[in-house]
Amino acid sequence: MPRRMKKMGITALVLFIFIAGCTQTTLQKSTETPLPAPTADLQGQLVFAAKTAEKEDYELFLFDLQSGDIEQLTDNEFEDIAPEFSPDGTQLAYSANPKGVYDLFLLDLDTLTIKTLLADGADKTEPVWSPDGKSIAFQSNAYGDNDINIISVSSGTVQRLTEEDAQDTQASWKTDGKGLVFVSDRDGDFEVFSLNIDTRSITQLTNNDYYDASPVCSPDGKKIAFLSKREGSFNVYMMNMDGTEETVLVQDTDTNHSPEWSPDGNELAFISDSEIHSGIYMVKIATGELYQVLDGYFHYAGLSWKE
Numbered sequence: 515m516p517r518r519m520k521k522m523g524i525t526a527l528v529l530f531i532f533i534a535g536c537t538q539t540t541l542q543k544s545t546e547t548p549l550p551a552p553t554a555d556l557q558g559q560l561v562f563a564a565k566t567a568e569k570e571d572y573e574l575f576l577f578d579l580q581s582g583d584i585e586q587l588t589d590n591e592f593e594d595i596a597p598e599f600s601p602d603g604t605q606l607a608y609s610a611n612p613k614g615v616y617d618l619f620l621l622d623l624d625t626l627t628i629k630t631l632l633a634d635g636a637d638k639t640e641p642v643w644s645p646d647g648k649s650i651a652f653q654s655n656a657y658g659d660n661d662i663n664i665i666s667v668s669s670g671t672v673q674r675l676t677e678e679d680a681q682d683t684q685a686s687w688k689t690d691g692k693g694l695v696f697v698s699d700r701d702g703d704f705e706v707f708s709l710n711i712d713t714r715s716i717t718q719l720t721n722n723d724y725y726d727a728s729p730v731c732s733p734d735g736k737k738i739a740f741l742s743k744r745e746g747s748f749n750v751y752m753m754n755m756d757g758t759e760e761t762v763l764v765q766d767t768d769t770n771h772s773p774e775w776s777p778d779g780n781e782l783a784f785i786s787d788s789e790i791h792s793g794i795y796m797v798k799i800a801t802g803e804l805y806q807v808l809d810g811y812f813h814y815a816g817l818s819w820k821e
Contacts, residue, residue: 548795548806556580558777558821561587561597561606562785562794564811572815574608574621577808587626596816597621600643603820607631607641607650618652618665632665632672640684644691651675651685651694662696662709675709676716684728685709688755689735695719697727706740706757719757728771731755733779739763741771750784750797763797764804770795772817783807785814 556579563572574587574594588594590612597608606621617633618641632638636656643650648667653660660683662675676682680700687694694709706720706729720726725743732739738755741748750764750773763782764770772785776796783796793809794817 548804551579551796551805551807556776556781556796558819560774560783560794560807561599561818561820562808562814563595563597563608563816565813565815566811568812570812572813574606575811576623579807587621587623588628596640598642598818599820601645601647606818607643608816609639609641609652618650620667631667632670638663642685642687644687645689646691651687653683653685662694664711675711675714686730686738688731689733695729695731695738697729706738708755719753720760728773730773730775732775733777737779739773739775739782741773750782752782752799763799763802764795772814774817774819776819777821783817783819785817787813 558579560577560579561574562577563574565572571591572593572595573589574597576585576587592610592612594608594610597606599606604623606623608619608621609616610619615635616637616639618631618638619628620631621628634656636654638652638654641650641652649664650667651662651664654663659679660681661677662682662685663672664675665672678698678700680698682696682698685694685696693711696707696709697704698707701718703723704725704727705718706726708717708719727741727748729738729740736755737752739750739752742751745765747767748769748771749762749766750770751760752763753760764784769787770784774783776783780800781796781798783794786793786795791809792811792813794807794814796805796807797803
């Protein structure tokens with residue numbers, strides 16, 4: 515695939531998918547018809563990016579899972595995407611493009627004040643907080659290809675963690691804060707990898723002929739949920755932290771993206787797009803039961819869940 519096409523594919527994944535050699539996969543399908551969300555059993559809030567209409571920009575919204583209340587957090591004429599709660603739940607990190615490229619911003623949830631975290635002329639997307647709240651990992655194309663970086667929230671110091679001639683994207687912190695999982699096409703197609711921050715050693719976790727994307731580590735640090743385009747569309751999979759014992763959580767013909775664990779690790783929320791519909795769904799890890807959590811917006815682009 516030409517490098518230009520790879521870059522275009524990453525941009526599309528951020529906005530619209532914010533999306534052989536394998537271990538044995540167990541076909542554990544979710545229910546085909548989504549059920550109403552069990553609001554009595556759900557706790558916390560979801561933050562998401564969405565368009566209210568086809569030609570509108572992406573804005574950020576806060577959704578209370580029990581009351582059903584929705585608060586719009588941003589309102590402007592550019593794209594706000596990929597929101598992520600800070601570990602203490604007081605702030606959001608997100609990407610926005612008021613100057614044409616995607617920069618990193620912080621939004622205070624009490625005051626709704628916004629400050630710029632990093633603006634350097636390059637596209638910076640997919641921000642994710644470290645477990646201790648001191649750093650944020652993100653992907654940047656400052657050196658041509660996308661690389662994984664981390665920035666200190668207090669000092670603004672940036673470290674570039676990957677320097678491969680490849681697209682390294684979509685990082686997620688391990689629960690111990692010592693490493694990340696991420697996606698890269700360094701072996702020819704997009705696979706999931708693990709990175710030790712201190713040693714910079716990298717381990718490949720998936721190995722197949724398909725497009726794997728968006729790995730997210732479970733709260734207990736034992737599982738990774740991720741996307742894979744093995745059946746013609748992006749479906750939701752799960753595996754152990756070492757890449758073994760893959761299972762299918764959601765398998766259908768829609769484009770599923772933006773997986774996000776519930777704080778207790780019992781559910782996984784995700785966004786699902788078809789040609790005529792976009793909504794937020796949830797699958798119960800233990801049973802595979804599928805629930806519809808929210809719809810009513812033209813399109814969704816990013817998801818985070820806090821208690």
